[in-house]
Amino acid sequence: MKVAVLDIKGKETGRKVELSDDVFGIEPNNHAVYLDVKQYLAHQRQGTHKSKERAEIAGSTRKIKKQKGTGTARAGSIKSPIFKGGGRIFGPRPKDYTQKLNKNLKRLARKSALSIKSKEQAIFVVEDFNFEAPKTKEFKEVLKSLGLENKKSLFVLGDSNNNVYLSSRNLKRSEVVINSELSTYKILNAGSIVLMEGALEGIESNLTK
Known part of the structure; x- marks a missing residue:
């Protein structure tokens, strides 16, 4: 599949690049995509949630009233969960939310996501560019030239470029990553994928091992 290479002004340079059908033209595996996105979102959770239970509350353990004769329910320590300020029953505890997926499945998921975007004609190839600062x-201005000014976009660089990354950091709808940071979630979350020409070789190499 051949795609025209654009410049930063959104105009065709007259050159075309071949996108590998093994990466950008496969039949998407929806279940692999689901598992990879599920893992990505699970890994965003810190798992540090914690509430104090009865044994961890600071307070007296004295029985607060006699067992019988009060006309009310029996009550022991003020740390009981039924009282305000008491411990919490079955409260959240720290938990590790990480999930394991094998490499082949993750590659399949990313190739499926790229193939979905390719079928939607939402992939652009732009020649490598840099900013002086x-x-x-x-x-x-680059977003405007590509028609992506008010749309979600993901720019994929071949190598780390601090000036381009910092230039995009204040924009909520745009994200810049290098090819090794490409994930299924980020691909699907973006409306359009902008691939730098220098990133193609790394993407295809990573996903066809």
Whole structure:
């Protein structure tokens, strides 16, 4: 599958690149996509949630009233969960939410996500560019030229580029990653994928091992 290479002004350069059908043209595996997205979202959870239970509350253990004759229910320590300020019953405890997936399944999920975007014609290939200094204004001009100014977009670089990354950091709808950071969730979460020309080789190499 051949795709035209654009410049940062959104115009065709006259060159075309071949996108591998093994990466951008497979039949999507929806279950693999589901598992990979589920793992990504699970890994965003810190798992540090904790509430104090009865044994962890600071307070007296004295029985607060006699067992019988009060006309009310029996009550022991003030730390009982039925009282305000008492411990919590079955409260949250720290938990590790990480999930394990094998590498082949994760590759299949990413290839499926890229193939979905390819079928939607939501993948652009742009020649490599750089800014002299980090400037959000210049990055917004690139978005405007590509017709992505008010749309969710994901820019994939071949190598780390601090000026481009910092220029995009203040924009909520745009994200910049290098090819090794590409994930199924990020691909599907973006409306359009902008691939730098220098990122293609790394993407295809990573996903066809």
